[in-house]
Structures are given as structure tokens and as C-alpha cells.
Amino acid sequence: MNSFVEVISPGNRLTVQDLGRRGSQRFGVSVSGVLDLAAAVTANRLVGNPATSAMLEATFGGVSLSFNSETRVAVTGAEVNVDVNGFPMPIWETMILPAEAVLTLSIPSTGLYSYISVAGGIDTPIVLNSRSTHVASALGGHEGRILAAGDTLPIGEDIDGQSRPRAGTTAPQSVVPGSYDRERPVRVISAPQYDAFDDDAKSKFFATSFTISNLTDRQGARLDGASIPAIDGKHDIVSDPAFMGAIQVPSDGKPIVLLADRQPTGGYAKIASVIGPDLPNVVQRTPGSEIAFELVGIEEAQELARGFQKSIYKTPLVEPARISSSHLEVDGKTYNVQIVRPTTIEEEMVADGIIYADIRDHAEVAVTVEASHE
Amino acid sequence: MTTTDVNCDGGPVIEYPRILPASDSSILIEFGDTIDYETNARVYALQTEIENSDLGSSVVEFIPSYRSLLVEYDVSECLYADLNERVNDLIGKTAISDGTTINSDQNAHEIPVAYGGDYGPDLENVATHAGLTTDEVIAIHSSTDYRVFMLGFAPGFPYLGGMDSRIACPRLATPRTLVPAGAVGIAESQTGVYPNPSPGGWQIIGRTPMKLFDVDADPPSAMLPGTKVTFVPIANDEFETMVGSE
Numbered sequence: 001m002n003s004f005v006e007v008i009s010p011g012n013r014l015t016v017q018d019l020g021r022r023g024s025q026r027f028g029v030s031v032s033g034v035l036d037l038a039a040a041v042t043a044n045r046l047v048g049n050p051a052t053s054a055m056l057e058a059t060f061g062g063v064s065l066s067f068n069s070e071t072r073v074a075v076t077g078a079e080v081n082v083d084v085n086g087f088p089m090p091i092w093e094t095m096i097l098p099a100e101a102v103l104t105l106s107i108p109s110t111g112l113y114s115y116i117s118v119a120g121g122i123d124t125p126i127v128l129n130s131r132s133t134h135v136a137s138a139l140g141g142h143e144g145r146i147l148a149a150g151d152t153l154p155i156g157e158d159i160d161g162q163s164r165p166r167a168g169t170t171a172p173q174s175v176v177p178g179s180y181d182r183e184r185p186v187r188v189i190s191a192p193q194y195d196a197f198d199d200d201a202k203s204k205f206f207a208t209s210f211t212i213s214n215l216t217d218r219q220g221a222r223l224d225g226a227s228i229p230a231i232d233g234k235h236d237i238v239s240d241p242a243f244m245g246a247i248q249v250p251s252d253g254k255p256i257v258l259l260a261d262r263q264p265t266g267g268y269a270k271i272a273s274v275i276g277p278d279l280p281n282v283v284q285r286t287p288g289s290e291i292a293f294e295l296v297g298i299e300e301a302q303e304l305a306r307g308f309q310k311s312i313y314k315t316p317l318v319e320p321a322r323i324s325s326s327h328l329e330v331d332g333k334t335y336n337v338q339i340v341r342p343t344t345i346e347e348e349m350v351a352d353g354i355i356y357a358d359i360r361d362h363a364e365v366a367v368t369v370e371a372s373h374e
Numbered sequence: 375m376t377t378t379d380v381n382c383d384g385g386p387v388i389e390y391p392r393i394l395p396a397s398d399s400s401i402l403i404e405f406g407d408t409i410d411y412e413t414n415a416r417v418y419a420l421q422t423e424i425e426n427s428d429l430g431s432s433v434v435e436f437i438p439s440y441r442s443l444l445v446e447y448d449v450s451e452c453l454y455a456d457l458n459e460r461v462n463d464l465i466g467k468t469a470i471s472d473g474t475t476i477n478s479d480q481n482a483h484e485i486p487v488a489y490g491g492d493y494g495p496d497l498e499n500v501a502t503h504a505g506l507t508t509d510e511v512i513a514i515h516s517s518t519d520y521r522v523f524m525l526g527f528a529p530g531f532p533y534l535g536g537m538d539s540r541i542a543c544p545r546l547a548t549p550r551t552l553v554p555a556g557a558v559g560i561a562e563s564q565t566g567v568y569p570n571p572s573p574g575g576w577q578i579i580g581r582t583p584m585k586l587f588d589v590d591a592d593p594p595s596a597m598l599p600g601t602k603v604t605f606v607p608i609a610n611d612e613f614e615t616m617v618g619s620e
Contacts, residue, residue, distance in 0.1 A: 022434060022435055023435050024435075024529075024594065025435055025436075025437045026435070026436055026437060026438055026525065026599075027525050027529060027530060027587075027593060027594050027595045028525035028526050028527060028528055028529045028530055028531045028587075028595070029529045029594070030529075127589050128589055128594060136528075136572070137528055137529050137570060137572075138570070139529065139589065189395060189397065189398060190395075191396060191397075192394055192396055192402050192404070192442075237407070238407055238408070238409060238439075238440050238441055239439055239440060239524070239526060239533070240402075240439050240440075240441075240442055240444075241396070241402065241437035241438075241439050241442065241443075241444030242437075243396055243397050243400050243437075243444060243446065244397070245397055246396070246397065263526060263527055263528070264437050264525075264526050265437065265439055265524065265526030265527065270396075273395075273396060273397035273398070274397075275397075275398045276397075276398050276399060276449075298395045298398070298454050299453075299454075299455070301395075301398040302398050302399075302449055302453050302454060304398070305398040305399060305449045306449055306450055309449065309450050310450075
């Protein structure tokens with residue numbers, strides 16, 4: 001049976017995204033892709049996918065999904081309440097949902113974007129090397145558009161299920177946003193048109209606590225709070241390459257941090273570039289949040305970027321804690337039963353074919369069952 | 375090789391080529407700040423040099439523009455300081471003589487265009503602004519050799535150089551929310567074609583039935599940088615026939 005996920009409620013803006021459509025910007029094609037790299041990569045790791053697998057990106061929660069068959073799933077990103085068939089479940093953790101499960105995300109208490117990964121990845125068609133949805137150009141994802149209630153998306157084959165992370169596996173603390181310091185200024189390096197701004201304008205840029213505007217979207221975070229004038233009002237430049245995290249200042253002086261759906265080229269002066277490690281902290285700030293910037297040098301920025309890459313791709317996941325264990329004898333065989341945590345269901349139970357139905361009917365408890373040494 | 379002085383107005387004078395970090399994982403090489411074929415040719419010559427060098431494996435992708443090249447790279451593979459040095463060496467190897475243009479031996483792409491009427495709702499505007507008849511605007515627009523400088527703004531959208539300044543016209547005061555695929559437009563002294571339906575503020579003078587961007591083609595864009603382009607007027611019923619035959 002083919003596995004699929006059905007959208008019951010798409011929330012604000014639910015799209016299929018992966019790490020972005022790379023290599024086609026020279027043809028005018030936007031990269032798109034996930035906004036919060038740390039959360040997205042972690043979501044894929046938690047279900048045992050390669051970093052490049054496609055997942056769902058939810059905007060401000062409010063999503064409800066159903067899965068036709070047993071599916072390994074993880075939710076990361078914004079702080080939302082998740083429930084499965086009405087039972088609360090943790091985020092930043094591997095879950096195994098039984099067939100016909102309904103997964104629901106609340107509105108977030110902090111943060112904006114949630115990532116829902118599934119083992120095998122969302123298997124929509126690859127367009128120019130990526131499954132990412134770029135809505136403005138109607139490319140990728142599901143029919144190039146935002147998902148709607150009733151849409152059904154295929155899930156790729158979950159091969160090597162046994163070697164994937166177990167239910168209850170959690171993300172390392174270093175990538176969970178609870179450990180981000182939201183009050184900390186966002187670090188930037190100077191961008192190519194830094195000297196299109198005089199010392200007063202630069203001082204103003206770094207002294208201002210900006211507010212993230214309601215007009216913020218996947219293309220850019222628009223900032224209110226101060227107008228940053230270019231020398232002689234020269235905000236327009238000959239159209240030049242644009243890139244993730246570039247802070248451009250159009251003629252109204254209000255900075256815009258360019259994000260995943262940006263166009264590949266643009267004609268406004270760029271004063272600074274947000275460093276990669278601080279981008280999750282920018283994209284997850286909701287409209288109305290404050291944001292300030294701090295200048296660092298390129299050497300420091302690249303050292304931080306390397307540390308960030310290592311942190312999100314290489315930091316080991318945390319194995320599930322064993323809460324208690326006991327022995328169980330079925331048909332003359334002794335099994336080692338370990339209660340992992342409430343409301344998670346381990347795949348070993350399916351493999352061993354025992355007490356599974358009973359556990360599912362009483363979904364408050366989950367166990368791992370392993371054949372003990374005979 | 376890069377020096378920055380201050381001119382008498384107090385603004386910075388930049389000496390080109392200039393290499394600088396754009397972000398923690400991209401480097402920008404600027405060859406000037408003007409739109410001309412020679413500067414543009416240097417951009418693509420450097421891209422080719424880098425692609426053919428051992429740096430190729432660290433490159434995530436290139437964004438070439440009118441006058442600069444952005445190279446996005448994997449920061450875990452190489453750092454700015456090393457890349458700056460390597461790129462500087464490669465610039466020295468790119469011999470571009472004055473007046474060179476890329477792909478200069480290519481034949482011109484002929485783009486059939488149905489001008490005016492429903493296909494070109496702003497043709498009258500452009501004619502009025504230029505003090506010409508609509509036929510004269512069509513004759514001027516379709517008798518020029520254009521060249522693609524870069525693609526940007528939207529998938530396959532070509533920035534074309536070489537338009538006759540007599541038919542230059544400001545953008546619409548209020549951009550349209552939807553411009554159809556194939557719309558041929560004018561904005562200031564630029565002309566271009568919208569490959570896909572999109573919002574847009576250019577003055578639309580005609581429409582081509584030709585498909586300019588196809589995700590299943592390799593490359594996906596019919597008009598690559600350096601390509602020569604001419605527009606060939608067709609009748610409205612020819613447009614219908616050509617669309618119908620696709």
C-alpha cells in the first residue's frame with residue numbers, strides 16, 4: 001500500500017519544502033526551500049532521512065494532517081502543542097504514528113515556522129532538482145501552490161526502517177530554539193554596498209531596535225523603526241545578485257532581510273548580511289518582535305558558520321531514555337519490555353507481533369519489545 | 375589589487391575588479407557598475423574559469439549579473455580568504471580584449487511577436503510618449519539586434535540590452551496584477567519578455583506565442599546570457615495558429 005499524508009487543515013500557509021532549488025538562479029529561478037535550516041535539518045535527522053528530503057513547512061501552526069499507514073514523523077521549529085489522535089506529543093522528537101493517525105499542531109506560543117518530516121520524505125515530483133514550492137513562480141511542491149484541505153501527498157518508501165531513530169529520540173539541546181537567546185542582537189557582516197551608507201546611517205542601523213513588520217513573508221522580513229538613508233539617496237543600484245540574509249535598503253530607507261523566496265537578482269543597495277547561524281533566529285521572530293544587529297568580521301562569521309553546520313548536521317541525536325523495564329513471556333519466549341515514555345509507539349512491537357493492538361488501544365503507554373537472549 | 379579612494383564629492387571611488395564577501399558563504403566579484411557588453415563578458419568569462427578550475431567542487435552555485443558574479447560556496451569546504459586569492463589568480467587568466475562579447479558568434483533567436491491590440495495594450499501609450507505612430511514603434515522595436523545580459527526577476531526573464539532610446543517609456547504608474555506569459559514589454563530603456571504569467575509594471579506592447587521557459591528542458595531557458603535576439607512581427611491570427619500548434 002502506498003503511504004500518503006492528507007491535509008485536513010492547512011493552517012495559514014502550508015507548503016512542501018526541501019533545502020531549496022539550487023543551481024537555477026542563473027536562469028532567474030528562486031531558491032525557495034526551508035526558512036529555518038536548523039529546525040528542518042533536525043526534523044529530517046529525527047526520522048532518519050537525508051537532509052535533502054522534502055517535508056512540510058507550516059506557517060504559524062494550526063495544521064491538521066492524517067496518515068494512511070504507520071509513519072515515522074517529527075515536528076520541529078516553532079513552539080507548538082502537538083497531539084496525535086487527541087494525545088499530547090512532544091516536538092523535537094521521533095514519533096511513530098499508527099495507521100489512520102491524525103496529527104494536529106496548535107498555534108505557536110513562540111516562533112512562526114514548524115517543520116513536519118516523515119520517514120521517506122514527501123514524494124512530490126522533482127522540478128529542477130528540488131521539491132521546494134516557490135508559489136510566486138508556481139514551481140515545485142504540490143502543483144506549485146500552497147496546500148489546501150483535501151490535498152493528498154505521497155510519502156517516499158521508508159526503507160531501512162529498522163536502522164532509523166527509535167521513537168522517543170530527541171534533538172540535541174544545541175539546536176532547540178529554547179536555547180536561542182532571542183534578546184541577543186543578530187550578527188551580520190558588511191554587504192557589498194555597505195559604503196553606500198555614511199557613518200551616521202551605519203550608526204543608526206546598528207543602534208536601532210527594529211520591529212518586524214506584518215508584511216513579512218517567505219520572500220523577506222520587512223523592518224520598521226528607522227529609515228536608513230543611502231549617500232545622495234542612491235538606494236538603487238544596477239541589478240545585482242541577491243542572497244539569503246542580505247539586508248537591502250530600498251528608497252523608503254526601511255531595511256528588508258531577504259529570505260528563501262527572494263528573487264535571484266535585485267536593484268537595491270545591501271548594507272549587511274545576516275550570518276547563517278543567526279538566520280533561524282530571524283525567521284522565527286513573529287511580526288511585532290524587535291530585532292537589532294551587530295557587526296562581526298568575515299573570519300568570525302565563517303568560524304561561526306562552520307560551527308553551526310557541524311552542530312545541525314553532526315551533533316548526535318539523544319537516544320530515548322528507558323523509564324523502566326521488565327520481562328514478558330509469550331509463547332515460551334522471553335522478551336525484554338522497556339517503557340520508553342508515555343504515548344510513543346515503537347516499531348519493534350510490529351516486528352515482534354505481540355501486544356501491539358493492546359498498546360494501541362491504550363495509547364497512553366508505549367513500550368519497546370526486544371527479544372532477550374535465549 | 376583593490377584600492378578605494380575618496381573623490382572630490384566625498385563619495386567612494388571604487389577600482390575594479392573588486393572582490394568582497396557578500397555573506398558568510400558567498401563571494402562577489404564586481405567588474406564595474408555600468409551596463410555594457412564588455413563588463414558583462416568579463417562576468418561570464420570568470421564564471422567559466424571557476425567552473426573549469428578545482429574550485430568547482432566547493433561552489434554551490436553562481437549568480438551572474440550585468441556587472442558582477444556571485445559565487446555561493448560551501449563554507450565547510452573553503453573560506454573567504456583562500457577563495458579571494460584563488461579568484462584573484464583566475465581573473466588574471468581571463469583574457470578579455472576590449473569590445474568582446476560572449477557567445478558573439480551565435481545566430482540571433484527570432485522571437486515572433488503579435489504587436490498591439492489585445493496582445494499589446496500599452497502600444498498606444500508607448501507611441502504617444504515617443505511622439506511616433508504605433509507602426510513606427512513596431513518597426514523600431516523589431517529592427518534592432520538585442521542581446522541577453524542576464525536572467526533574473528522571474529524564471530527565464532531576460533534582461534535585454536540594445537533597445538533604441540526613441541521608444542523608451544516609463545513603467546506603468548500602477549503595475550498590473552497579472553501579465554500573461556509571452557508578454558513583450560518596455561520599461562525605461564529596457565525591453566523584455568515575461569516567460570510566465572506574473573504581476574508586472576512594464577508597458578506591454580505585444581505578445582509572443584513562443585515558450586521561453588520550460589522546466590523539462592535543459593537548459594530550462596531558451597534565451598541564455600549572450601544570446602542575440604530579434605523580434606519578428608506576426609499577425610494576430612498567426613499567433614493563434616502558433617499557440618494552437620503547440
